[in-house]
Amino acid sequence: MIAIFDIGKTNKKLFVFDEQYNIVWERSCTCEQTVDEDGEPCEDLVQLNDFIFDSLAQVPGDLPVRAINFCAYGASFVYIGKDGKPVAPLYNYLKPFPEDLRAKFYAAHGGEVTFSMLTASPVLGSLNSGMQLYRIKEEQPALFEKIRTALHLPQYLSYLLTGIPCSDITSIGCHTNLWNFSQNHYHEWVYREGIIDKLAPILPSTSVLPTPTIPLSGIGLHDSSAAMIPYFESFREPFLLISTGTWCISMNPFNDSPLTVAELQKDSLCYLSYQGKPVKASRLFAGYEHEQRVQELAARFNVKPAAAMTVAFDAITVQQLRGNPHREPESFSQAYHRLMLDIIEKQVASTQLVLRDTDVKRIFVDGGFGKNQVYMHLLAGAFPDIEVFAASIPQASSIGAALAIHEHWNSRSRPGDIIELKYYK
Structure with missing residues (x-):
């Protein structure tokens, strides 16, 4: 059997699959967020680590787990120090990125348009995870010095079990600003700014590594x-x-x-x-838009947000709404179709x-x-x-x-x- 950790921003799950890819055991939790030094919400690494090891300890002994792998959300680095432990928060990829620092970066590296085309990464601030490392280098040089290795979250989860730091192409290729797609290697700025020294060797996504407790571990993938x-x-x-x-x-x-x-x-x-x-x-x-607007509609029509899941498709309602787009919906169902x-x-x-x-x-x-x-x-x-x-x-x-x-x-x-x-x- 194989154990797979699926780590989302909200829900954390562990599944055990048999050889036919049936789920034979599972566990999940919702972890509370913590805040970074600026008061911005971020993943609580202590809680996450506890979930990983507590969940593995609870897998029934009669399930012969031969391997483990991980999938997790991207655009997020865990910064490992010389003692092998995190030295900084796992910064939220939605954290606002300073405009002056953004302008400085793109001015130094060919401009937004050319740079974005080479890296296949729209200008997204912290969602370009390479920019998180650049920001630390510029704003927190002492912390940058402490970082031995920056691991994308899926590879950090693998590292927790194997102790072997590595990088994976699915995480690097996820709007990170790190990869030059036309040349199929890291972009020049990664070397010029000294970021390359903080990145672990790239292993194939199909790689496995030994762990002390489970025979084999994958290196993790972007979800x-x-x-x-x-x-x-x-x-x-x-x-x-x-x-x-x-x-x-x-x-x-x-x-x-x-x-x-x-x-x-x-x-x-x-x-x-x-x-x-x-x-x-x-x-x-x-x-995200759906979730926010359903909350607003539920409050307006005095129903529970879960009512959205029970709305059946109505072609006549759609026809009416298209024929009169400015008409005010009279029911939750009409408003939901709108x-x-x-x-x-x-x-x-x-x-x-x-x-x-x-x-x-x-x-x-x-x-x-x-x-x-x-x-x-x-x-x-x-x-x-x-x-x-x-x-x-x-x-x-x-x-x-x-x-x-x-x-x-x-x-x-x-x-x-x-x-x-x-x-x-």
Whole structure:
């Protein structure tokens, strides 16, 4: 069996899978955040560490765990000191980035447009995780000196068990400002600014390392890249995946055209797959917007926010709202359809950025919106010439992390039927 930690910003989970990729045991928790030295909310590393080791200790003894791997959110570094322990907070990727420091960085390294095109990273401040290291170097030189190794969060989790620091291409290739996509190595600034000295050696995403307690450990993957792996295993025809959560990320592994300036300005970027190949993607903060606006609608119509999950798609309501867009909704259901029409309009614009001029014939939607009837029907209507499916794969990122090291722990062939599809006309 294999144990997989899936570490999100809110929910932390441990799954144990058997060789058929069935979940045979699981544990989860919601960890409270702490604050950094500026009072900004951030991950509590002490709580996170406790969750990792407490959860492993609770795995029943009759489950023969042969390997472990990790998937976690990206754009976040853990800074390890000479004693092997963290020397700084795990800064939040939403922490505001100083404008003067941003201007100084891009002025020194070719300007925002050229730099962004080379690194396939829109200008996102702290969400460009390399900028977090640059900020420490500029604002906290004493702390920068203390840092022996900066590990992206998935690789830090692996390091907790193995004690071996390493870097992984799926984390480096996640809008970090670190990677030159055209030359397929670190960008020149990483060497010029001395950042390279703080980065661990890059190992293949399929690597395994020994641990004192479990025979083998993977090195961890960025969760969005891990979620793609079951689709790579199951489908050969060109497809696009919309991974929905806080962010809705449209990922097209069959689009190899270079990013344009216009695409970058509209929040397009490239990820690197676990095989090291660029995956063109566009991002939309739709899950967050949905959550906030549902709270407002629930308060306005005096219902619980959970009522949104029970709203059935109504084509007549959609037709009425489109015919009279300024009409004030009279019920929660109408208001919710209006909200979803707004979100789908943005979703279509975002997805088109990576869809156009490709041979994609299928769109898969996983995550929360894949279970949302209103979202799925509206999306299918927006792409009448493409087959649109809700893709149900329990814990896609976790299964992807397990598949990445399949041959090291699993004696069976890779499964080809772990994705359930529901077609929407």
